[in-house]
Amino acid sequence: MKKKKRNISLLAGLLGLSLLLHGTIQAWEADQPCAVTFENGTLPDLVNANVVIDVYEVGNVVPDPSYDTYSFEVDPAFSALDLSTLDDETYTRAASNAMNIVLENEAIEPVAGIGMDEKLDLTNGLYLAVPHGNDLTDYTKQNMRGETYTIAQSPTKEYHFSPILFSLPTKENINGEISTGNGEWIYDSTITLKVEEEPRKGSLEIVKTLDRFDDNGPATFVFSIEAYEDESRETLVYSNVESIVMNGAGQERVVLENCIPIGATVVVREVYSGASYQIVGTDTRTVTIAPLDQPAASVAFENDSNDTDHHGSSVNNRYTYDERQSPNEPQQDFGGR
Template sequence: MLTLPCLSMMRTQAAAAIEVDRICSLTVSAADSGYAGDFDEMTILVSLYRVAGVDTAGRYTPEAPFSKMDFTDIGSSTTADDWQKLAGQAEECLKEQKEDAPVEVKTVEVKKSEGEASATGTFSNLKTGMYLVVPKETENAKKTVRYSFTPYLTALPASEYAAAGTGSDEWDYNPTIGLKAEGEELTGSLVIRKTLENYNASLGAMTCVFQVEGHDENGVLAYSNVVGLTLTGAGDANAQTAKLTGIPAGLTVTVTEVYAGGSYEVKGDAVQKTVILSDGLVGDGEPASVSFTNSYDGGNRGGYGVTNHFESDGKNGWTWENPTPPVVEENE
């Protein structure tokens, strides 16, 4: 039986007496989380705190660190929201714990083992009672999504009838519970660096323009931007960079120098690809980057410009913002 990640009702009066000295186990499963594809490739750390003991009739008495909690009104009318509020109270008690009297905690890793159908983790040698389940916020293996989890209370033993008011009222001393998760799409940054091998000062400042596009795994355009850089000298001391932020993490982007500047030409590849890394989560924390080098071609055509930016007003119209400069850093 897979128990929902909260106790919607408690109807212990219809069940047999609880064997309070029985040793229990609790398995946490990611099978029905809605994100099993990601969770099967992750390791999720789950902490477990014993909040209250229980008597043979199903009445709960809070443990010392959680003495502020009141379980006297638990019954058939207790709602999921009520249980969530109780879980919040338990979390507050954890924050108030004293250093000289720490709350006992057990931890387990929820992950997919060889031969298993889904990611699971099992707590063993547990006493009967009420427990607070606290999964740790975790990123997926590709570092493209961050999952946060709702802490909740669960009881040992459990039963179908005690949890939902229907089904068997036989106590299960080794239940399986699920995870309630929400995913947040992560983003990263892209740095475009431009250097000139040589520079014709008589032509004045030169502007080059880059088109940046990224398609998802289905080939759908997921990101598009255009950015310009203006240079006034050659060498590393006069290099310019533009940093684009808020790009979906894990996306492969293609950066194309669509305009190299009047009387200048691209040295090397005018088209480069890179994968966007989650800000601060991958590698050494540096963003994805590409570098381009241009050289004066001997001509006398000057080239300078600004980057126009258009924003949709949501009513089939567009707002023109001009100019909208990128984040430009010198001497990179």
């Protein structure tokens, strides 16, 4: 059995009627055992996401009596699939439709569930692979186009998977296309998972302690929050401004919930303390955003009256960066007037 490694393309090994080896009739061996292995691409943290790949049998491959190729005969449960023509667009739609059929029909059971880099022995046929987090009860989401995808989560990353429709045996993928006249049949296939990675988000708590209140109106304290991808502080991933308004001595807090990438290095500065209050200790704190199964990252600041009996006000302009570091529309907070 000869094993060749290939990257899955949008055609994903689905062989149409164009696979002709002139002068040869059914060179592929219909009864030869097949196998498939799913591998990670270039995302090292994916090994921490507890990924399992559920494999479903969608149908059979039917040998062509005249040419070295086959067509598909789908199982009745997948009769809604249109496999008459398969190109980049229709393949993606067919794989998505097949997964929706599986998700909507509890009676359809996978033939196996395997981890990454594990080999699964199969007979020749048409199959659907649905990767997801094995530790998640609800592992599906929808994108803005209404398309369903599956997820897995490591402590710091969330992974989005597209379903994979593949057939066995297959032929080598060359520049995104299946070879029509050259190459050997592949019975032992390796498929790279179709996956995207994005950071998971954690929370930040800012705690303010006011030792003495001057009874001259609300006391407003403003903080700048800048989060960087790591300790090098080279890549800004989040920027915002928050305020805490106090009407007496004691302690108040504000929590920024699930908005800063886990593992990010966050620098919090008290940039405004009002006209009649002064900072006790440092005006800057640094903290790392903790995983969701741990207590939220927290920073604390302390202030006291400066005995000047002055009064001030502030305007809080907030700027939030998304994953592409594009600023959203600022929101103004006129607290502390």
